[in-house]
Amino acid sequence: MLYRVIDRADVPSLVAAFMERYEVVAPVRRGEKYVFEAVSDFDEIALDYPTTIASPKKYFLPATETLFAFDARENAVTDYVDEVRPRVLFGVHACDINGIMNLNSVFNDPRYPDPYYRAHEDATLIVGVSCTPTDTCFCHLMDSEEARPGYDLFLNAIGDRYLVSIGSVTAANILESACDVREATDADRAAFRAATRARQRAFNPAIPDVQEIPMLMDAFHEDAFWDELGGRCLSCNACASVCPTCYCFDIRDTLDPGAETGRRERVWDACTSPQFAMVAGGHNFRATPAARVRHRMYHKLNGFLATHDRSLCVGCGRCAAACKVDISPIAVLEFFERKGADDGE
Amino acid sequence: MASNARGGAVAVHPYHQGGPALTGAELMAANPYRPWPARITSITELTATEKLFEFRFIDDAIRDAFCHAPGQFVELSLFGVGEAPISISSSPTKKGFIELCVRRAGRFTERLHRMQCGETVGIRGPFGRGFPLEAMRGHDVLLVAGGLGIAPLRSLINNIHDCRSEFGKVTIIYGSRNPQEVMFRHQFEMWRHRKDFDLYLTVDHADDTWDGEEGLVTKPFEHLEIDAANTFGALCGPPVMYRFVVQEMRKKGIPYDRIYMSFERHMKCGVGKCGHCQVGHQYCCIDGPVFNYWEAKNIQGSM
Ligand code: SF4
Ligand code: SF4
Numbered sequence: 154m155l156y157r158v159i160d161r162a163d164v165p166s167l168v169a170a171f172m173e174r175y176e177v178v179a180p181v182r183r184g185e186k187y188v189f190e191a192v193s194d195f196d197e198i199a200l201d202y203p204t205t206i207a208s209p210k211k212y213f214l215p216a217t218e219t220l221f222a223f224d225a226r227e228n229a230v231t232d233y234v235d236e237v238r239p240r241v242l243f244g245v246h247a248c249d250i251n252g253i254m255n256l257n258s259v260f261n262d263p264r265y266p267d268p269y270y271r272a273h274e275d276a277t278l279i280v281g282v283s284c285t286p287t288d289t290c291f292c293h294l295m296d297s298e299e300a301r302p303g304y305d306l307f308l309n310a311i312g313d314r315y316l317v318s319i320g321s322v323t324a325a326n327i328l329e330s331a332c333d334v335r336e337a338t339d340a341d342r343a344a345f346r347a348a349t350r351a352r353q354r355a356f357n358p359a360i361p362d363v364q365e366i367p368m369l370m371d372a373f374h375e376d377a378f379w380d381e382l383g384g385r386c387l388s389c390n391a392c393a394s395v396c397p398t399c400y401c402f403d404i405r406d407t408l409d410p411g412a413e414t415g416r417r418e419r420v421w422d423a424c425t426s427p428q429f430a431m432v433a434g435g436h437n438f439r440a441t442p443a444a445r446v447r448h449r450m451y452h453k454l455n456g457f458l459a460t461h462d463r464s465l466c467v468g469c470g471r472c473a474a475a476c477k478v479d480i481s482p483i484a485v486l487e488f489f490e491r492k493g494a495d496d497g498e
Numbered sequence: 499m500a501s502n503a504r505g506g507a508v509a510v511h512p513y514h515q516g517g518p519a520l521t522g523a524e525l526m527a528a529n530p531y532r533p534w535p536a537r538i539t540s541i542t543e544l545t546a547t548e549k550l551f552e553f554r555f556i557d558d559a560i561r562d563a564f565c566h567a568p569g570q571f572v573e574l575s576l577f578g579v580g581e582a583p584i585s586i587s588s589s590p591t592k593k594g595f596i597e598l599c600v601r602r603a604g605r606f607t608e609r610l611h612r613m614q615c616g617e618t619v620g621i622r623g624p625f626g627r628g629f630p631l632e633a634m635r636g637h638d639v640l641l642v643a644g645g646l647g648i649a650p651l652r653s654l655i656n657n658i659h660d661c662r663s664e665f666g667k668v669t670i671i672y673g674s675r676n677p678q679e680v681m682f683r684h685q686f687e688m689w690r691h692r693k694d695f696d697l698y699l700t701v702d703h704a705d706d707t708w709d710g711e712e713g714l715v716t717k718p719f720e721h722l723e724i725d726a727a728n729t730f731g732a733l734c735g736p737p738v739m740y741r742f743v744v745q746e747m748r749k750k751g752i753p754y755d756r757i758y759m760s761f762e763r764h765m766k767c768g769v770g771k772c773g774h775c776q777v778g779h780q781y782c783c784i785d786g787p788v789f790n791y792w793e794a795k796n797i798q799g800s801m
Contacts, residue, residue, distance in 0.1 A: 220531045225578035228618040229535055265769035265784070268529050374798055401773030404531075404766050406580050415578050417531075424773060432764045433582065434603045436737060438777070438799070448776070451798060456779030 155319045158341050163332040164308075164315070165195040170331035171241045175278065178212060179243040180205055189242070200244050201310075203287045204469065208249055208397030209242050213256055213273045216394075220269065220417045225408065235269050241278040248292040248469040250281050250300035250307075252397030257303075258461050259400060278324060281307035285352060289470030291360045291483065293353065297467035311344035360483055361490035366464075369489050370455035374447070378488050383446030385478040386425060392449070392472035392480070393423030398457075398465045401429075424449050450485050530769045533575040533620025534560045539595060541615055544681040547602045548646070549611060550587065553621060554595045566590055568654035569628030569760055569788040573768050574598065574610070575620030582606045583765040585787070586624060587649045589656035596621075599649040599681065625768035626787050629654050629758055634730045638666040640722075640752070642743050644673045644715050644735025648681055650760050650787075651734050655695075662694055666728065669696040673715025673735070676701050677708045715739060719746040726751030734760040740801055744791055757791040761800065 159167070171177050172193070180202040181190045187202040189209045222232040245253075260270035281304040292298040300307055305324035308315040316337060319325045328334060337345075363369065393399035403422040408415035422429065425445050430438040439445045457465030466482050473481035540552035555561040571585040588597035602611045613619075631654070639658065643651045658665050674680045680699065689695050698718040699710035711717060715735070731747045733740065740759055747757050763775035765783035775782035778798035780789075794800045 223577040228575075228577050228620065230533065230577075230620065233529065233532070259771055262770060265530050265771070267769070267771060269531075371798065400771065402767070402771070403774075404581060404772065406578050408578050412578065417575075417577070417581075419767075419772070422772070422774075424776070429774060430763070430776075432762055433607070434601070436762075438737075438763065444799075448799070451778065452776065456776075456798075459779040 155325070156337060157317050157319065157328070157334045158311075158337045159315050159317055159328070159332045159334055161313050161315065164200070167328065167331045168195045168198065168243060170327050171243065171278070171280075175239045175241045177241045177243050178209070198244060200282055201285075202244070203285070204246070204290070204471065204474075206471070206475075207395045208252060208469065208471065209245060210252065210256065210397050210400070212240060212242060212277060213253065213270060214260075214400055214402070214421075215273075217418050217420045218269060220404070220419060222414065222416050223406075224414050226413055231414070235272055237272045237276045239276045241280060243280045244282045244308075245279055245304070246284045246469075247281060247300040248290075248295075248297045248467040249397050250279060250303045251292075251297040251463075251467045252469070253279070254303045255398045255457070255461070255463060255465055255467070256400055258463070278305045278321070279303065280305060280324070283307075283309045283348065283352070286356045287470060288357045289360075289473040289481075289483065290356060290468065291470060291486075292468035293356055294360065294362055294486070295464045295466050295468035297464075298352070309345055309348065311341060311348050314341065314344075316341055316345045361486050363486050363489045363493075366486070366489070367455040367458050369492075370451055370485075373489070373492070374451075379447040380443045382480055382484060382488070383441070383443030386442035386446045386480055387478060388425055388427055388442060388445075389477070390423040390425050391475040391477075393425055394421060395471040395475045397467060397469055397471070398453070399423060424452070446480055450482060453482055454485065530622065531767070533573070533581075533622045535618050536621045538613060538615050538617050538619065541613075544599065545679050548599060548681055549602075550597055550599050551610070552588075552595050552597050553619065555621070556618070561594060564596070564624070566596070566624035566653075567628030568631060568657050569650050570624040570626050571650075571765065571768075571783075571787065572596070572598070572621050572623030572625065573765075575622070576606060576609055577620065579606050579609050581766070583625075583768065583783075585650035585653070585760070587652045589653055589660055591657055591660040599646070599652070601646055623768060625765065625783050627785065629732055629760075629788050630730075631657065634658075635664050636666070638668065638725055638729040640669045640671075640724060640729055640731045640747070642671045642673075642715060642731070642733040642735070642747075644733075644739040644743075645675070645679070646681075647733070647735030647739070647760070648672055649734075651732065652682060654732060659694065667696065667725070668694065669698070669722065669724070671698045671700065671715060671718050673700040673702070673739075676703045677705055714742075716742050716746050719750070722750070724750055724752075726753075729756065731757040733758070737762065744801075748791075754792040754795070755790045758788055759791065759794065760787045761789060761794075763787070 179192050179198040180187045182199045187205045189205050221230050223230050260267040281300050305321040307318040401422050402419040404419050406417050453466035473483050535556045536553040539554050542550040566586050571583050573581045574584050575581045584598045587599045690697050704712040729752050731752045733743050761782050763782040765775040766772045768783045770781045770784035777800045780797050
């Protein structure tokens, strides 16, 4: 990957250059928390943020998206136009970039590419930024602490400078025009290495590093643990809505007033909702909260890996912060850790 | 990651009108969520709650391009009501139309049941992996259907019927709850007097109109003689049926990976995204709905 160095003081002009051609979405402080939002000035951006409440997935997969418009009297489609906005996601952490990569592999599956997702993706630039782990971060255990492909620029903080990895021509041109870009020195490289090591040391040691998670998900599939964990689920779907890699949706028709025309929409849905696996005639293949929570965890920690060779959970810790009853992959890792500590007796 | 910025309004169905002849794959490629207009050309009442609908795509190119495998399904649209996944009941050997067998069981199907010939619906598909017809050729086939499970199996049965000489012995077991619920009864009555198929119709509860067997769909297995090493099993029915029928097939000695079954799930998108039809690590809509028993055993929560 091509990389260069810029000064921290250059970042406002980089953002200003993006704003000339794009909507810029960035982390913004809201009370004690942070959210991704469109900004109009560099000063609104909180680039050293810990983590945002929700992931930036909505810019690829909006919470409600119109697939087409129809005429219900004629039973016919009338329009397929999707509005997309050229946009820069500025200040995305590595876990979220890996989350977007996971969504890419679902929605850009060459057998069934999703044109709506693709339209958003094509119109979006991603500028990543390095981070310091919070107490609930475990991206390093999910092989997601580093963004390899998947960004246009990645800003690695090294003191009063950034070591910038450059992933696309479009971004390279804007970077060059807006900033005083220079070659990295040995001191820059050493500072980058030191920053990476400091981040590695900063992860919460209480979150256990468990080997063979996929195998364990199968091996303990029938364990009573799932009733205990899932039994307390409130089916609120908070976990799925904040998660960067929960991409399930429902498809529904919404009629305009008068019921003559309408839109077919896809709206976020979650496998934690009670009716999610119900079929016509009323049979529910995952009728209990325990079965649903187990399925969500299975897909995050095993199922996706089996078909895409990557863990779907990227360890961002958002669901751990969002869930009122303490259900998250962290609880699953802790369970596996306890099992291991039992010595098999 | 964007290679360049473009924005504003983007048309998400860039192709088709006036384009070259389309294959099924090309139809899907452009916008898999796009339903194509189709007309109801025939409606047959099968039982008090089930009707067989025949549809024809209005666009010639789509009608010619549409091809499916037995076991695949389509998404049927009634605009303003929604969409439903329905397995195809007609054989791929019959071109130009598709048949869907629909039970009245909710808002969507109530509405469909009230529709008349000549009315228009939307159809997209076909989706999913069907029965392995090519692998089955040259072998014996044992088909077991329970209730509405006859709908997808009928596509396979009719396909085999249309190239009967390419298959060995073909046995059909079809179980219903009572004689009134037996679908395609005329067709089966007709076949009973022919040598093409060994046919066992069973009902859980018989009455005086019934001259078939009484008992569960597993009952005919008691006196069934099959050449297990040369037989493919295919089954479809309500969820409770699978375990028992598979057990019988295994007892007869049919190999794990030659017992094929179709899973019923609510496929909403049909293209491996929306998640509703996930079983374990698989999506019924693209990895299935037809799985063999070996695959099913390796899918958490499948049976
Ligand atoms: S499952 Fe939880 S920790 Fe994992 S990516 Fe989703 S929100 Fe983050
Ligand atoms: S796991 Fe927690 S956040 Fe998710 S639906 Fe259940 S209660 Fe809500």
